[in-house]
Amino acid sequence: MIQITLSGDIFLKSRRTQPSMIKRVLSTLRVALDETGWEGSLERLGSHRFALDPGERAEAIIDVATRVFGIASVDEMTEIEAGDLDHLASEVARLTSDRVAGRTFGVRVKRRGSHTWKSFDLASRAGALLVEAGGTVNLDDPQVPVEVTVLGERAFLVEARHRGPAGLPIGTQEPALVLISGGFDSVVAAWMLMSRGSPVEFVHFSLSCAQSDHAVAVARALWERWGYGTDPLVHIVEFQPAKEALFEHVDSRMRQVALKVLMARAASILAEERQILALATGDALGQVSSQTLPHLVAVSDAATVPILRPLLGLPKETIIDYARRIGTAEMSARAQEVCDLSDGRPVATGARPDRVARSMASLPEALMAEAVETRRTERLKDWFPGAL
Numbered sequence: 001m002i003q004i005t006l007s008g009d010i011f012l013k014s015r016r017t018q019p020s021m022i023k024r025v026l027s028t029l030r031v032a033l034d035e036t037g038w039e040g041s042l043e044r045l046g047s048h049r050f051a052l053d054p055g056e057r058a059e060a061i062i063d064v065a066t067r068v069f070g071i072a073s074v075d076e077m078t079e080i081e082a083g084d085l086d087h088l089a090s091e092v093a094r095l096t097s098d099r100v101a102g103r104t105f106g107v108r109v110k111r112r113g114s115h116t117w118k119s120f121d122l123a124s125r126a127g128a129l130l131v132e133a134g135g136t137v138n139l140d141d142p143q144v145p146v147e148v149t150v151l152g153e154r155a156f157l158v159e160a161r162h163r164g165p166a167g168l169p170i171g172t173q174e175p176a177l178v179l180i181s182g183g184f185d186s187v188v189a190a191w192m193l194m195s196r197g198s199p200v201e202f203v204h205f206s207l208s209c210a211q212s213d214h215a216v217a218v219a220r221a222l223w224e225r226w227g228y229g230t231d232p233l234v235h236i237v238e239f240q241p242a243k244e245a246l247f248e249h250v251d252s253r254m255r256q257v258a259l260k261v262l263m264a265r266a267a268s269i270l271a272e273e274r275q276i277l278a279l280a281t282g283d284a285l286g287q288v289s290s291q292t293l294p295h296l297v298a299v300s301d302a303a304t305v306p307i308l309r310p311l312l313g314l315p316k317e318t319i320i321d322y323a324r325r326i327g328t329a330e331m332s333a334r335a336q337e338v339c340d341l342s343d344g345r346p347v348a349t350g351a352r353p354d355r356v357a358r359s360m361a362s363l364p365e366a367l368m369a370e371a372v373e374t375r376r377t378e379r380l381k382d383w384f385p386g387a388l
Contacts, residue, residue, distance in 0.1 A: 001077045002061060003149075003156065004029070006048040007070050007166040024169035025070035026050070028229040032064035035228075046112055046151050051077075062162050067226050069195050071164035077149070077156040085117045085125065088155055092122075093129035095157055096146050100135035106142035113152035122148065168197030170230060175199045176308060177271045178280045179263060180234075182215030182335040185282025185311055187222050188322045192310040193280055199230045200280070202380070203270055205239035205263050211335065212236060216383050218331050223380050225327050231379060237266055238374035245363055246341060253348045254359040255341035256288075257295045261356060264303040265368045270375065271305045280308040287316065289347045298356040 010021045026042065036057050043051045054061045058076070065074045080091045092107070099105075107127045109119040126146070127137055135144070147158035178190040180202040190200045202219045206212045216234055223232055242262050246255045267279050283291045290299070300307050311319055323329035351359075 001051050001079060001156070002054050002058065002065075003045065003075045003077050004042075004050045004052070004065055004071055005073045005075065005164075006050075007072045007164075007168070009166060009168050010070060011048055021070070021169055021172060024172055025068065028169055028171070029065060029068050029071070032068050032228045033061060035064055036060040045154075049151070064228070066162050066164045068228055069165050069167045069197070069226070070169035072166045073164050074162040075158050076160040076162075078159055080148075080155040080157055082150070082153055082155045085121060088150075089122055089125035089129060091155075092126040092146065092148055092157060093133060096144070097130060097133035097135075099144050100130045100133060100146070102134055103136070103143040104138035104141075105130055105135045105144040105146055106137065106139040107146045107148070109148045109150065111150040113150070115150070119150075122150070165195055165226075167195035170194055170197055170227070171199055172197035173199075174277050175201060176278045176280045177201050177203055177267060177274065177276045179267055179282075180204050180215050180219050181282070182211060182218045182332065183282070184316075184319050184323045184329065184332045184335075185284060185287075187218050187282070187328050187332060188319050188326065189280050189282040189308075189310050190219070190222060191226060191322070191326050193308065194226055199227075199232065201232050201274065201276065202234040203237060203267050203375075204234065205237050205242075205266070207239050207243055213385060214331075214335060216380070217385065218328055218335075220380050220383055221328050221331055222326065231381065234378050234380050234383065235270055236376045236378075237270075237371055239263070239266075239371055242266075242367055242371050243341065245367055249362045250359055252341070253346065254351065254356065256347050257290045257298060257351065257356055258360050259341060260290045260295070260299045261302040261360065262363075262368060262371075264299045264307065266371050268302075268304040269368060269372045273372075276305070278306045278308050279303060280310065282311055282319075283309045284311045284314055284316070284319065289349045292349050294350050294352050295348075295356070298351070298353040301353050301357070 013021055038057050038061055040052055045051050062074050082088055107123040109123045111119045149156045176193050176198050178200045180186045193200055204212055204215045219234060246258055250258045271279055286292055323332055
């Protein structure tokens with residue numbers, strides 16, 4: 001048996017909200033399970049667990065279910081004949097004694113329902129039998145964790161536990177428009193929003209010094225692994241004319257932050273057309289010159305919709321660790337460096353928002369509207385390498 005435990009986030013919601021959340025995560029899970037060819041039914045166990053018989057598709061089912069937002073864990077279980085306390089303890093010991101012999105172990109029991117005994121009673125009795133079988137108790141860091149779940153009159157031994165992403169079911173929040181570059185940061189920012197229930201669309205600003213196909217490939221890799229039940233769009237905006245205008249009208253020290261300001265303005269236009277409430281970026285405070293606090297404020301001031309920055313306080317190493325977990329790290333590592341617009345001169349790192357605005361005052365007013373008019377919009381699932 002495979003048991004699927006839903007995220008605690010779902011059960012922090014009101015009783016009126018929980019049913020719609022559960023319905024959403026189950027519909028997304030069904031989309032994921034369809035990918036494996038499994039056609040069985042889900043059995044509800046208590047308030048926040050569901051069970052299924054995987055047949056010969058256990059590995060594939062575990063793989064997809066651990067990539068569905070709203071699922072906390074996917075556990076391989078063996079059902080145990082419950083009976084009374086002594087019988088249950090002996091069954092736990094019988095099924096785990098070979099694994100425990102000569103090693104340290106710890107018995108942990110989770111119990112729901114009405115019983116004449118407590119969780120500690122089962123853990124201690126099973127533990128005593130496993131000590132007789134040659135095991136040594138270590139509750140802090142056991143070599144062999146022995147985990148038992150008792151739900152009413154049924155009991156289950158955990159054979160293996162697989163971590164899910166938890167969070168909220170995707171689609172339970174409004175969409176966001178993510179500025180995607182193809183590096184580590186923006187794709188992790190998109191994943192974080194998805195993990196909080198927000199489906200995403202992507203916008204990429206195409207420059208001669210950037211790899212548009214690579215950026216969209218990273219976005220698609222994210223969606224293929226984590227976007228079950230969604231059908232996102234990607235918007236490609238030709239931004240080379242904007243870059244050339246910066247060389248013509250903006251001092252070289254200010255061009256890096258000015259480029260981000262222009263992207264925020266263009267993305268805002270697109271978001272308003274799409275009726276999307278917020279932009280999202282992979283900015284981390286102080287990571288590069290355009291991400292110092294004054295420059296982030298200048299970029300936010302230029303946008304006409306709010307900018308979400310879920311990575312703001314994270315160090316680069318943590319962001320890369322997230323990318324590894326998400327499965328995009330290797331692709332993102334091949335991204336080219338951000339375009340250097342400084343002509344080799346030192347760039348501004350702390351220009352106040354008013355100074356940034358003054359440095360861009362001579363840019364043509366129609367520049368952003370003209371850029372947005374160049375956009376090419378595709379369903380992400382229709383994209384293929386070389387399409388751009």
